Amino acid sequence: MNETIITLSTGEQIRTEAPEQQLLEHITNNQGMMNKAFVVIGDVHIATAHIVKIESTVEENKRPDQLEQTDNSVSSKQIEQTDQVVTPNQFELLEQELLEAMQTRDIFALDTFLHDDLVFINHEGSYVTKEMDLEAHRTLAVRYTKVSSTDLQIKPTKDGAVTISRIRLEGQEGDEKISGDFIYTRVWQLIGEQYQVIAGHCSML
Structure with a gap:
């Protein structure tokens, strides 16, 4: 079944x-x-x-009789294993949810999607940790009024995927206004029972 x-x-x-x-x-x-x-x-x-x-x-x-072990049969451990079916649609949904969390400052969702040991390099070449990102949203240091994605590419890996997308950002970072297109690269990996972003990078176009 x-x-x-x-x-x-x-x-x-x-x-x-x-x-x-x-x-x-x-x-x-x-x-x-x-x-x-x-x-x-x-x-x-x-x-x-x-x-x-x-x-x-x-x-x-x-x-x-099919489960009996012989010299040429697979081990019981191999029989118990079930290959996971990973589809690009899953990561498209994850990307959409992540962008919505960025725009609405959904701290719970961001905390869920980002790995604790996240390695992210922003468009200025600065290293950003997960806690730094969450704190920026908590304190309203970053406020996005628009976060939209186009040209999403998904490259499946053994236990996740690499996503590359063009993202339009509008809003405010500190006292500076943001309005432009960025290229985001994210590495999603299966951690326990969920996919999380373990690394990423963005460049301003």
């Missing part, structure tokens, strides 16, 4: 027989609850935290 597992930022998991592609097509943002993802299954709306991973699994019925 095919089963789709939805992993949330809270660590909870939702299991459903609905196909992965169908779920991806029905994930929407509710304007009344900023940055909360919704999964639509039939007529039921399940309010969740941020969705960090959607994967499909396939259960196969095996005869007892």
Whole structure:
């Protein structure tokens, strides 16, 4: 039986027989609850935290004799392993959620998406840590009125993806106004049960 597992930022998991592609097509943002993802299954709306991973699994019925070990058979550990299905759509959704969190100063979402040991170099060549980024949003040192992305490229890796996108930023950093296009590169990696940004860089065009 095919089963789709939805992993949330809270660590909870939702299991459903609905196909992965169908779920991806029905994930929407509710304007009344900023940055909360919704999964639509039939007529039921399940309010969740941020969705960090959607994967499909396939259960196969095996005869007892197929599980017996021989010199040429795979180990029991290999039999138990299930390959994760990673699709570009997952990272497109993660990128969208991250940009919304930047614009709305959603500290919880930013804390979820950014790895504790994040390495990020900004357009001025300065090193920015996760805590520095969160503090800038908490204190309103950074205020974005527009954060939009175009030309998103996704390069899947063994346990995540590298994303490259052109992002339009408008707002204020300290006493200076921001209005321009930037190229962002982010490295997403599966950490435990969720994908997080472990490294990144941006350049101003």
